Structures are given as C-alpha cells and as structure tokens.
Amino acid sequence: MKIQVSQILVQFLEKLGVQCIFGIPGSHILPVYDGLYDSSIRSLLVKHEQAAAFMAGGHARITGEVGACITTAGPGATNLVTGIASAYTDNLPVIAITGEAPTHIFGKGGLQESSGEGGSVDQVALFAGITRYHKLIERTDYLGSVLNQAAKHLLSGTPGPVVLSIPFNVQKELVDEAILEQVALTHPGSEPVIPELYIDQSLELIRAAKRPLIIAGYGCIRAGARSALSNISERLNIPVTSSLKAKGAIDERSALSLGSLGVTSGGYAMRYLEQEADLALILGAGFNERTSYVWDKKLLAGKKLIQVDNNPQQLQKVFRADLAVQADLGAYLRALDAAIQQQQLAAKAPVDVTAFIKAAQQDIDSAGERIFNQQFDHVKAFYRWLEQQFPDGLVMFDDNIVFAQNFYRVSSNDRFYPNTGISSLGHAIPAAIGAACTTKNPMFAMIGDGGFHMTAMELMTAVNYRIPLNIVLFNNNTMGLIRKNQHQHYNDRFIDCDFTNPDYAKLAQSFGINHVRV
Ligand SMILES: Cc1ncc(C[n+]2csc(CCOP(=O)(O)OP(=O)(O)O)c2C)c(N)n1
Numbered sequence: 228m229k230i231q232v233s234q235i236l237v238q239f240l241e242k243l244g245v246q247c248i249f250g251i252p253g254s255h256i257l258p259v260y261d262g263l264y265d266s267s268i269r270s271l272l273v274k275h276e277q278a279a280a281f282m283a284g285g286h287a288r289i290t291g292e293v294g295a296c297i298t299t300a301g302p303g304a305t306n307l308v309t310g311i312a313s314a315y316t317d318n319l320p321v322i323a324i325t326g327e328a329p330t331h332i333f334g335k336g337g338l339q340e341s342s343g344e345g346g347s348v349d350q351v352a353l354f355a356g357i358t359r360y361h362k363l364i365e366r367t368d369y370l371g372s373v374l375n376q377a378a379k380h381l382l383s384g385t386p387g388p389v390v391l392s393i394p395f396n397v398q399k400e401l402v403d404e405a406i407l408e409q410v411a412l413t414h415p416g417s418e419p420v421i422p423e424l425y426i427d428q429s430l431e432l433i434r435a436a437k438r439p440l441i442i443a444g445y446g447c448i449r450a451g452a453r454s455a456l457s458n459i460s461e462r463l464n465i466p467v468t469s470s471l472k473a474k475g476a477i478d479e480r481s482a483l484s485l486g487s488l489g490v491t492s493g494g495y496a497m498r499y500l501e502q503e504a505d506l507a508l509i510l511g512a513g514f515n516e517r518t519s520y521v522w523d524k525k526l527l528a529g530k531k532l533i534q535v536d537n538n539p540q541q542l543q544k545v546f547r548a549d550l551a552v553q554a555d556l557g558a559y560l561r562a563l564d565a566a567i568q569q570q571q572l573a574a575k576a577p578v579d580v581t582a583f584i585k586a587a588q589q590d591i592d593s594a595g596e597r598i599f600n601q602q603f604d605h606v607k608a609f610y611r612w613l614e615q616q617f618p619d620g621l622v623m624f625d626d627n628i629v630f631a632q633n634f635y636r637v638s639s640n641d642r643f644y645p646n647t648g649i650s651s652l653g654h655a656i657p658a659a660i661g662a663a664c665t666t667k668n669p670m671f672a673m674i675g676d677g678g679f680h681m682t683a684m685e686l687m688t689a690v691n692y693r694i695p696l697n698i699v700l701f702n703n704n705t706m707g708l709i710r711k712n713q714h715q716h717y718n719d720r721f722i723d724c725d726f727t728n729p730d731y732a733k734l735a736q737s738f739g740i741n742h743v744r745v
C-alpha cells in the first residue's frame with residue numbers, strides 16, 4: 228500500500244519504540260505533525276527547540292531507549308543545536324525530525340530554507356559535527372536505507388543523535404509502506420563471552436594487590452553492572468569511587484564508598500588513590516579532565532592498572548594500563564565475580580573507609596583546603612534531609628554540579644544525572660521534564676538562578692501537561708562559579724556575573740506552581 232512519507236516517518240518512530248516526542252510545529256513540518264495526530268506517540272508542545280532536544284535526552288537517559296524531538300525548518304532546526312550537541316557528547320540515542328523548504332525552491336531564497344543552496348543556511352554542515360548520522364532526505368528511492376542507517380546509529384554500538392531533515396514536498400510524496408521492512412532493529416544479543424585469559428590476568432593482579440581501588444565509570448551503569456560491581460567490592464572488601472557521571476554505581480551511603488572522584492568532589496577518593504591504593508581498576512570510566520584532576524600524574528604513578536571499557540577508543544587514551552580489556556562491563560564483572568567465588572579469592576585487609584574519610588576531612592580542614600566554608604553547611608544539611616525524605620528511587624538532574632557532587636550521596640536505586648556532555652546551563656529542567664514523562668519516581672531538577680533563567684519557561688510545559696516535578700533553585704543573585712573565578716584569578720574585577728532576580732514566589736504563583744522559600 229502507498230502512504231505518505233510523513234506517515235512512514237511516524238511509523239518509523241513507533242517501530243523504534245518512541246513513546247513521547249517533544250517539539251514545536253511550523254508549516255514546513257505540518258505533514259509529520261498530522262501523522263502524529265493518529266499515532267500512539269504522545270506529542271508534547273514545548274517552549275523552545277533546545278529544550279525539546281534536552282527533553283528527548285532526559286527521556287533517553289531514564290529509559291535507555293530512543294528519545295525524540297521534532298521541529299520546523301530554519302530556526303526550528305538551528306535552535307536544536309545545543310540540545311543535539313549535548314546528546315552527542317553524552318552518547319544518547321536521540322532522533323530529531325526537522326522540516327525543510329520544498330526542494331523545487333532550493334537556492335531561490337525560500338522562507339526558512341536551510342538547504343545550503345544559494346547562500347542559505349547549510350543544515351547538513353550544521354549538524355555534521357554533532358550527530359552520529361544526519362540526512363537531508365531529498366528523494367524517496369533510498370528512504371528505506373536511510374531509515375535503516377538511522378536505526379543502526381540509534382540502537383547499536385555507541386549510540387548518539389540522528390537528525391533527519393525532510394523537505395515539505397518529500398513529506399507528502401507517496402511511497403510503498405513496505406519500505407519499513409528494510410529497517411532492522413538490533414536487539415541486544417546474548418551475553419558476550421569474556422576470554423578466560425583476561426579474567427585470569429585480572430585475578431592475578433587483584434590477588435597481588437594489597438589495597439585495590441575500583442574507579443567506576445558510567446560504563447558500569449550503562450551495562451547494568453551495578454550489582455556485579457557491588458558484589459565484587461563487598462566480597463573482596465575493595466573501596467569504590469566513581470566518576471561524576473557514575474555516582475551511585477555502588478550505593479554512596481555504603482561503608483565501602485569513597486564518594487566521587489574529581490576536582491569538585493570532597494577529595495577523599497583522590498587522597499585514597501594517591502596515598503593508599505596499589506591497584507586501580509578503571510571500569511568504564513573515561514578519566515576526563517574533571518575526574519583525573521586535570522590528568523594529574525601523581526594519581527596513578529607507581530600503581531598497577533586494570534582498565535576495562537566496551538569502547539576501544541577509551542582504552543589507554545590518557546594512561547598506560549597493565550591490563551586493558553575491551554569488553555562489555557556487565558559480562559566482564561559477572562565473569563570476574565564468578566571466578567572470584569570459584570577460586571575463593573581472599574578479601575583484602577579491612578580498610579575502614581569511614582575512618583579514612585574522617586581523617587581526610589580533618590587534613591583538608593587543617594590545610595585550609597575546604598572547597599565549601601561553614602556557610603555551605605546549610606546546603607549540605609539540605610541534601611542530607613533530602614536523602615532522608617526520599618531514601619530510595621529519587622531521580623535527580625543536576626545543573627549545579629558542585630553542590631550535589633559533594634553533598635548528595637546517591638543510593639543504588641536513585642538515578643543521578645549531572646550536567647555532563649557539553650555542560651550547558653539550563654539543561655536540568657527540560658531534561659527532568661523529559662524523564663518525568665515516563666517515570667513515577669520523585670523527580671528533581673537542581674539548578675542555579677543563572678541556569679534557571681535559560682530554560683525557565685519550560686516549567687509551563689510541565690504545568691501544561693501536569694508533569695510532576697520538583698525544582699530546587701539555588702538563588703544567589705549571581706553566576707557563582709564565574710564570580711568565584713573572577714575572585715580567584717581576576718583580582719575581584721567582577722564583570723557580568725551578578726544580576727537581579729525576579730520575585731520567585733510571584734513567578735511560581737503566576738505559573739500555577741507551589742513555591743517554598745528555604
Ligand atoms: C550555555 C552555557 N553558557 C555559559 C556557561 C558557563 N557557565 C558555567 S557555570 C556558570 C554560572 C552558573 O550560574 P548559576 O546557574 O546561577 O549557578 P551558581 O554558580 O551561581 O551556583 C556559567 C555562566 C555554561 N556552562 N553554559
């Protein structure tokens with residue numbers, strides 16, 4: 228049967244399992260919107276296309292499935308850029324469908340044309356560096372193949388964003404419905420077998436070590452390896468620290484957790500790594516600028532290193548490992564755990580992590596190296612209170628990395644999403660809205676006033692669709708991080724960091740949102 232390309236696109240999204248699509252219509256994309264009218268996919272009107280992409284990313288994070296957004300041509304598409312770049316840097320499977328001017332006017336200066344012809348904006352070039360796959364679909368004879376490519380990039384390997392731009396006339400062409408059969412959805416295969424050699428070599432290094440330390444990265448969470456990880460840690464009495472993105476890889480309130488590792492953390496894990504550890508197991512962690520204290524050589528010097536990652540590009544990128552294994556973290560950790568039990572590997576000498584943290588804090592205090600002075604004890608108390616109120620299952624999107632990274636201890640069933648990727652201010656509110664569309668768990672966006680101003684109107688999107696959401700707004704009338712920088716490095720020459728805030732109680736009231744000032 229022949230149906231419109233616009234309908235094929237909607238069916239393609241349904242086939243990908245898309246549940247919600249976030250966007251703003253414009254005349255160049257109305258045929259696809261019309262297709263959504265009859266679809267099971269829930270379409271949500273947002274306030275700005277950047278937020279639509281952030282929402283799709285938030286949705287993808289919480290579900291592990293494809294998130295979707297939709298815009299018109301020209302400004303609709305260009306507004307997506309930061310949101311798509313964020314999905315790109317965070318490896319999130321996000322699909323964006325954008326409209327485009329009809330092909331017969333390409334190069335003639337059509338309204339919102341972005342074909343790249345005749346001096347118009349070149350959408351293909353614009354998205355080339357921030358997508359895994361982008362296509363301006365000018366013809367239908369290859370449509371099945373294009374959709375198949377798109378699915379491949381969304382679902383397999385290291386996922387990432389896909390942008391499909393479809394000219395208005397192409398959306399209305401008729402094609403055979405059967406072309407969707409060309410789209411192969413990759414299913415997770417059977418658990419890959421980890422060569423025994425790697426497990427043996429790992430065991431050998433672990434056996435020889437006195438004080439191993441596990442540095443868990445987001446790869447452990449993505450691979451669903453949390454329980455294997457904490458089994459190994461508990462069985463062998465190995466403390467665990469995580470990258471910022473992997474907070475909660477093991478329960479941060481447990482006795483073996485050193486909290487996260489990195490410049491804006493409490494600094495306990497860094498001290499343990501430097502002073503105590505003789506073997507570091509770096510598991511699915513990229514060891515980026517923040518985690519590695521700007522690649523401080525002292526941290527890993529003189530230690531044995533095991534690195535495991537499913538992405539070969541991460542292996543030995545910034546350090547040499549004694550054992551580097553390309554493997555699925557879930558398969559590796561489960562195999563390692565089984566071998567540890569089978570060979571009855573002895574637990575390591577008890578390390579009292581609580582006592583270590585206490586002593587480290589005293590050191591930090593007496594050296595005057597505390598990141599946060601007493602004034603911030605209120606913020607710490609707030610995060611402790613939050614832990615008590617929501618002991619398990621809380622979801623937190625954090626714009627304001629410094630507080631939560633230090634103070635909030637993520638439990639095993641919590642989900643903590645820091646503003647990683649390109650670290651764009653204003654990400655937390657729309658990302659949390661995208662996630663809240665599919666989970667009933669308590670949802671929090673933690674955000675500074677500077678970040679809040681960037682995407683605050685999306686609160687009306689949440690109001691519009693009755694999406695439950697808590698915003699914790701840190702209201703200090705300044706871009707605190709910038710102010711701190713200008714204090715430390717620019718001799719207090721404060722420029723463009725301070726600003727006047729609205730009356731938030733009135734703002735909330737006018738939006739129809741409850742407001743409490745703490
Ligand atoms: C889109 C974007 N623009 C600029 C920055 C640079 N930046 C990083 S932190 C920051 C200030 C954040 O201010 P606020 O949200 O009020 O948090 P605070 O530091 O005051 O806690 C800025 C401007 C950024 N990360 N993203």
Ligand SMILES: [Mg+2]
Pocket residue numbers: 675676677701702703704705706707
């Ligand atoms: Mg601020």
